[in-house]
Amino acid sequence: MTVKSIGIIGGGIIGLATGWQLVRRGHSVTIFERSRFGQEASGVAAGMLSADAELGFEEPGLYRASRESLKRWPAFVRALESDCGHSVGFGATGTLVVADDQDSEASLRRMYDFQKDEGLRVEWLRGEEARDLEPFLSPGIVSAVLAPEDQLVDNRLVLQGLQTALSASGGVLRERCNVAAIVPGEGDPIIILDDKSQIEFDQIVVASGAWSSQIKGLTTETTPRIRPVKGQILDLQAQPSFELKYVVRGPRAYLVPHKDGRIMVGATSEEMGFDKQITAGGIYSVLDGAWEIVPGIYDLPLNSLLVGLRPGSRDNLPVVGKSDLPGVYFATGHYRHGILHTALTSEEVALEISDVYDSPWFSDFRPQRF
């Protein structure tokens, strides 16, 4: 394996995790982040690793990759915790997907039948059986599906851990450092910063989330369009008298209980361009949807309101692989599943960049499909 110099644009979870995997393989890595590391979508996310509960009818390729990533998370966590020296709040929680009326029960049943056909280990529960597992569910819940293998991670701790691990092993982290442009080139692509300084690398990785198609030098013919999909989310604080054991998903909102007592309640999904305004209507709709399925949240203290921009491609699948621009590689477009996919994407991207290797997991995700 040849040691390479690699410049990564974007210090979200995808850029940081990919950088860490590359440094572990002996490469020299610099990550450019235009604001602060992990403050955009990756720091706002709920932290669900919900491959099973989120399986959609239209997404079998995505599901295979989600499931593989879920399988790789325990090893990813072991290695990261050993490199950074602290826990990243990883654990198995399981997800309860609940229905609170006839319509939502009918659509839950269709999803359950599909999941069973696909061979998933999911379980159908009556309302009272679901309440036996999770006593804070509303009496109005008529049925639920339990996905016991879904997991959870504290994405903020992962982001901190990755920065610590990268710095400790010689990775260069450049904060408040906007990449204005790229000049592609075989073997020597160049990154140009706002102050006009130019840095040459063997390989550039675009991991700039929702902003991935905004960098100058990425032509519209060679760059898949990535759009921002706004998500507003609340951070509530559990109390001794109120704790959730499971991730709970309802028709209009989800609740995600973390080990440190935070309960993330989300999220809106809005096509609003790069707008990051937190709105009364957005927060109201999420709270109302969550309160309907778990009324006990009413009295919980509110830690903060957050907003992030999910990076969505035209078909909402990730965009991963060599671009048609020499020396430029994409690792972006992870949309609603970037935390879940981190373990798989970062490891397979590092392998593709290190060796002559074509990842079988990215066949549906290549930039050339557009």
Ligand SMILES: Cc1cc2nc3c(=O)[nH]c(=O)nc-3n(C[C@H](O)[C@H](O)[C@H](O)COP(=O)(O)OP(=O)(O)OC[C@H]3O[C@@H](n4cnc5c(N)ncnc54)[C@H](O)[C@@H]3O)c2cc1C
């Ligand atoms: C409300 C919400 C809840 C979510 N919940 C979950 C969940 O539970 N589970 C899950 O799997 N996923 C979840 N997601 C999705 C997940 O957050 C994203 O898919 C993931 O964070 C994308 O990571 P990223 O590194 O590609 O993007 P980002 O985290 O957005 O990072 C991209 C970084 O690139 C930087 N950047 C951009 N342009 C430049 C430039 N020119 N120069 C330098 N730096 C640049 C940005 O400042 C940013 O820090 C959620 C998203 C939202 C919004």
